[in-house]
Amino acid sequence: MNPTLADFGHDNGWIVALKVVGVFVFLVVMTLFTIWYERKVVARMQVRPGPNRHGPFGLLQSLADGLKLAFKEDIMPLKADRVVFFLAPVISTVCAFTAFAIIPFGPFVSIFGQKTPLQLTDIPVAVLLVLACSGLGIYGIVLSGWASGSTYPLLGGLRSSAQMISYEVAMGLSIVAVFMMAGTMSTSEIVNAQAKGGQGELFGFEFTYPGWYVLLLLPSFVIYAISAVGETNRAPFDLPEAESELVGGFHTEYSSLKFALFFLAEYINMVTVSALATTLFLGGWRAPWPITQLGPWVNQGWWPLLWFTIKLLILLFVFVWLRGTLPRLRYDQFMRFGWKVLIPASLIWILALAGFKTMNNENLPGWQRGLWIGGFAVILLAILLWPRKRPAPKLPLEEEVAQRPEGSFPLPPIDLQVPVSPRAKRITADREPVQ
């Protein structure tokens, strides 16, 4: 008995309230934990101990940091747009929290005698809600950059909006494959769809394929993982807050609790995309294979919460690992990667998958199937291996110079006026002469 879409919307008011508080607490605790986790893991990678002063293993470090942030002076820049400056972090945080509402933590549990699924709610377009929330959340970053009235945040905000538009597309396309396989956009149904493998037939061989979409739809998972890193502004795609270039990026002018809200939103987003990856590709709250052999109890009651959290932490580890290893991409390289690699790759992959599914539905004979697949592969290879246009041979310097129009470099016109350096002009015009 697993929850389906029909099981939602029947909860009591107090159960809903309890679940809301539960999700909120889970996210805040996860944020505090993830900050500690990240600092500890990165420290290990960098041959140093990491935080170890506050609480056991330094676990209370991020709590202490959060408290300290709350007592900091709240600075409002002179040139800031006050209303938007205040609203921006609120938008980011609210969107980050909302997205988590549809993440399934587990199957039915009993809360004070009430049988209810371990998920706040589910809707027919649940996954789109996450995309919508992350899309709206970027408004927080863009607006904060604009409202700060300062150059570094503005550049950070600009980068963020471009990054967002590009990677939202790639992310959406990578999820399409999951919709096609599961036949639904509701998260609880997608988890159910991954419960057991299916039967397939290729070239006359029958085989059982595994349930998790990470194995079945590996290209989609890879594209999702890459665009998730881009979507959450994490290294190596942390361009909006590249500290060596833009100081703090969009949050340069923020301090105190407003800054804390951005920080919270960033980590919640990280948790959300990891939770979504768990739900869409890693079988959701279901226990992985060797554990399922222990008995049916592993997938019942509160146990799935544990498997879910473990999967989440493994994905978060990858985020930290990337940050510890890789340098930051340049803005244009990052855009090129998104538009010229990720998006075409997802489109081709979706096309191939759709073709394969159609073939299965039509029940074509084996030889015809082979023909279709072979034809597709040939076209793909032809596109990939198509010879490139050769660059025109480089002319020797003398010929290049001779081809230039009259009067161009290195033969400047005779009446060339060399402009005065702007700096020199300012010195003569603006300064009082020394008496």
Add this chain to the structure above:
Amino acid sequence: MTAEVTVATGTGGLGTDMVLNIGPQHPSTHGVLRLRLKLDGERVISAEPIIGYMHRGAEKLFEVRDYRQILVLTNRHDWLSAFSNELGAALAVERLMGIEVPERAVWLRTALAELNRVLNHLMFLGSYPLEIGAITPVFYAFRERETLQAVMEEISGGRMHYMFNRVGGLKEEAPAGWTSRARDAIGLVEKRLPDLDRLIRRNDIFMARTVGVGVLTAAQAAAYGASGPVARASGLDFDLRRDEPYLAYGSLKVPVVVRTAGDCHSRFEVLLDQVYVSLELARQCLDRVDQIKGPVNVRLPKVVKAPEGHTYAWTENPLGINGYYLVSRGEKTPWRLKLRTASFANVQALSTLLPGCLVPDLIAILGSMFFVVGDVDK
């Protein structure tokens, strides 16, 4: 507060260009260098380096200090190459006074100068990837720095401003067994350096950010008086240790690391490969030190006076050529001690490299010019 807005002329098309100040307080300037940029989107239209925030009047201060006191000041303009700096000043004074430095001191000085070069290079090998966004290499670089700094601290008592040179030699004899401990440290660093090397040198993203970015041609490098790793990465094959040997370099075979591409990546590679070379040179020097007996300094008169005259002592500092032009009128203090610093010449090349690049490239180029702001502003 007045807004400074410059109307675009011919480059940006519509609208106005953004004026952005990088620095004087900015994470990527290693101190207080200020760049006034005009941006069109993220493209740099013009870049104007504004220096002098850290001017401490070193040259003027030299003129009111005893020759022995000057070493303290020379120590500080490039705080990452303290030993090499004080060495240059000591060489100038010794030459003018005609002091013959004992052989043991010469070899010890060479060994320490090479170790100082490694320390300096490791600093930049850590900080440069940090500016590109890789946060881990700096810790590996500092692990090695720590190992070598322990050795330097043992002999000189200082971790940064060693003050171990004296006019006529070194401050004192090395502690018993120091050379073998130094050799162990060198061996350890050589063994662990590949960690750093493999982590960053061939990293795809690092290559994408640095290869072909900020290309300085050999002719440009020569025109701006660039020297050291920056010039050698552009193919300017010039190294005073080989071309005009001082100290014991004449009797050592100094391999000079040269690249021809002149981009950020080749500058980084020159630095990385020089570390291996310097470690090997330091080891050779230490071996010689063990074979030589004798004092490490000479007895100076109570009042040190350089005879009337002038001399120019230049050394191959970690960041490039560092020169002291000493003019004496026979007094206790120099009449003039002109300082030629490597960083000052190297950052001049920024004005050709920066316009036309993107803001992230600007950071990559700025970091790869390997300068110390104290060395620029003196």
